[in-house]
Amino acid sequence: MIQIKHLTKTYGAKRALDGLDLTLGAGVTGLLGPNGAGKTTLLRCLATTLAPDGGTVSAFGLDPADRVQRTALRRRLGYLPQSPGAYPHFTAFDLVDYVAILKELTDREHRHAEVRRVLAEVHLTDQARTKVRKLSGGMRQRLALAQALLGEPDLLILDEPTVGLDPEQRMAFRALVSRLGESRVVVLSTHQTEDVAALCERVVVMRDGRAVFDGTPGELAAVADGRVWLSDAPPATSELFWRTTDGRYRTLGAPPPAADAVAPGVEDGYLMLLGEAA
Amino acid sequence: MSDWHIPDDLRERYLEGRLEPALAMSVDAHLGRCAGCRAAVPYDEDWLEASWARLETELITPRPGLAERLLRHQGVPDHLARLLTATPTLSRAWLAAVVAVLAFAVLAARAQADLLPAFLVVAPTLPLAGIALAYGPRVDPAHELVAATPMSGPRLLLTRATAVLAVAVVLAGLASPLLPAPPGLSAAWLLPALAAAAGCLALSNRLPVPVAALAVGGVWLAVVGAGGLAAGWPAVFGPAPQIAYGAAALLLTYRFHKVSTR
Numbered sequence: 001m002i003q004i005k006h007l008t009k010t011y012g013a014k015r016a017l018d019g020l021d022l023t024l025g026a027g028v029t030g031l032l033g034p035n036g037a038g039k040t041t042l043l044r045c046l047a048t049t050l051a052p053d054g055g056t057v058s059a060f061g062l063d064p065a066d067r068v069q070r071t072a073l074r075r076r077l078g079y080l081p082q083s084p085g086a087y088p089h090f091t092a093f094d095l096v097d098y099v100a101i102l103k104e105l106t107d108r109e110h111r112h113a114e115v116r117r118v119l120a121e122v123h124l125t126d127q128a129r130t131k132v133r134k135l136s137g138g139m140r141q142r143l144a145l146a147q148a149l150l151g152e153p154d155l156l157i158l159d160e161p162t163v164g165l166d167p168e169q170r171m172a173f174r175a176l177v178s179r180l181g182e183s184r185v186v187v188l189s190t191h192q193t194e195d196v197a198a199l200c201e202r203v204v205v206m207r208d209g210r211a212v213f214d215g216t217p218g219e220l221a222a223v224a225d226g227r228v229w230l231s232d233a234p235p236a237t238s239e240l241f242w243r244t245t246d247g248r249y250r251t252l253g254a255p256p257p258a259a260d261a262v263a264p265g266v267e268d269g270y271l272m273l274l275g276e277a278a
Numbered sequence: 279m280s281d282w283h284i285p286d287d288l289r290e291r292y293l294e295g296r297l298e299p300a301l302a303m304s305v306d307a308h309l310g311r312c313a314g315c316r317a318a319v320p321y322d323e324d325w326l327e328a329s330w331a332r333l334e335t336e337l338i339t340p341r342p343g344l345a346e347r348l349l350r351h352q353g354v355p356d357h358l359a360r361l362l363t364a365t366p367t368l369s370r371a372w373l374a375a376v377v378a379v380l381a382f383a384v385l386a387a388r389a390q391a392d393l394l395p396a397f398l399v400v401a402p403t404l405p406l407a408g409i410a411l412a413y414g415p416r417v418d419p420a421h422e423l424v425a426a427t428p429m430s431g432p433r434l435l436l437t438r439a440t441a442v443l444a445v446a447v448v449l450a451g452l453a454s455p456l457l458p459a460p461p462g463l464s465a466a467w468l469l470p471a472l473a474a475a476a477g478c479l480a481l482s483n484r485l486p487v488p489v490a491a492l493a494v495g496g497v498w499l500a501v502v503g504a505g506g507l508a509a510g511w512p513a514v515f516g517p518a519p520q521i522a523y524g525a526a527a528l529l530l531t532y533r534f535h536k537v538s539t540r
Contacts, residue, residue, distance in 0.1 A: 049422055049426050067431075069430075083422065086420055086424060087420060093338055099423065101357045101360055103428060104429060
């Protein structure tokens with residue numbers, strides 16, 4: 001459905017995307033990677049807000065480089081930017097209503113019904129008349145998510161959607177996104193490996209503008225197979241270890257003395273893959 | 279609670295609206311506290327759902343502002359009125375145009391004849407200032423979010439620019455009679471203003487809007503200002519140049535439209 005070929009984007013001397021190739025289909029795909037890996041640049045190219053320097057993107061057979069096809073693609077996408085910005089004096093309802101107009105929902109009754117629907121989806125109906133400046137960070141993030149859901153888009157692009165959400169809200173978000181991913185293409189970037197493990201069928205790890213891993217969360221965890229250990233004493237050599245809440249040391253890499261092997265998680269695989277760059 | 283329930287014949291007469299008001303009110307009161315009798319009253323599910331939806335919208339929809347209500351009253355479609363009045367950057371653009379033109383009017387009334395050439399040269403750049411403030415990542419805090427919608431780009435820019443231009447033209451037009459010159463000459467800024475705005479829009483296909491506005495404004499001030507000083511003001515605002523400004527406005531608008539819809 002979405003084909004990305006040899007995509008490049010450069011900011012000055014920095015190559016944000018370096019000949020990236022990727023194909024995305026229905027379901028939830030998570031992008032993981034350290035800061036500066038190119039996740040946001042990729043999502044902006046997909047969302048048609050940034051033109052790549054080279055390569056092509058084709059979404060549902062539409063080419064965003066062509067103005068007419070770009071507009072057609074925008075009719076089918078919902079986008080939550082990393083920094084959505086906001087008009088603080090708007091009410092929550094006004095903000096979503098405004099974006100709904102920009103999404104060409106011109107009939108007032110239909111538009112308002114859609115605004116009500118998406119506000120209910122993110123549990124903000126009770127805050128509909130509250131000014132944006134009075135909403136908490138988590139509520140603003142949910143409001144930004146609400147506008148992305150307008151018009152039931154075929155392609156949903158979410159850049160760090162769980163930032164600012166408390167654990168309960170994150171659970172609700174996961175339920176919502178996994179439901180949406182049943183029938184559409186959802187791409188999200190995150191630093192939270194738990195989110196990837198919980199709701200993504202596929203994970204792409206990026207580094208320096210390239211995809212260095214593409215597979216299921218289970219396959220990412222398997223990268224650290226046989227290399228995760230728990231020990232009572234800190235390792236003498238490994239640099240990838242930390243003290244857990246039960247006072248033991250979790251080590252990635254060579255086993256410390258008297259260590260127990262443990263099953264790896266997505267985070268272990270990610271850390272193993274990227275090492276200190278993570 | 280009573281064991282009494284509404285008999286079938288009474289319910290039938292109630293539904294047909296054949297009960298005396300006092301008896302109908304008694305039935306209403308009973309329905310309010312008896313779920314069993316309520317369940318026996320048929321209702322139109324679609325109608326009920328639509329009514330609840332309308333009620334909910336009424337409760338959570340903020341009242342439109344004065345400007346939006348005025349535009350709607352003048353026949354502007356609901357969504358367009360909202361689009362024009364809700365954009366913070368556009369409000370600022372309008373404010374910039376209002377302040378600049380009113381300042382001109384006050385200065386004109388005070389300084390009299392010497393100010394006419396300056397007014398004619400500067401007035402066409404006022405809409406440019408407004409357009410520069412109407413669209414783009416530097417002036418719109420939610421630009422990234424807006425930019426991914428189908429209305430963004432030239433369509434939104436044109437909508438906002440038209441609104442800015444209309445306000446600037448009307449206000450500058452109101453200021454014109456305050457100037458000590460024949461009406462024809464004091465309104466000679468109008469076609470140049472349209473040409474400058476169209477040039478800015480056409481250039482915005484290649485440059486960010488504020489840069490395009492600065493470029494067009496700079497070229498206008500340099501060329502026309504220098505030309506006016508060298509050859510006299512009628513040479514740059516007379517009938518022949520006016521035809522050229524009008525033709526340029528048409529050509530550039532066509533160019534913008536063509537590129538925007540390509």
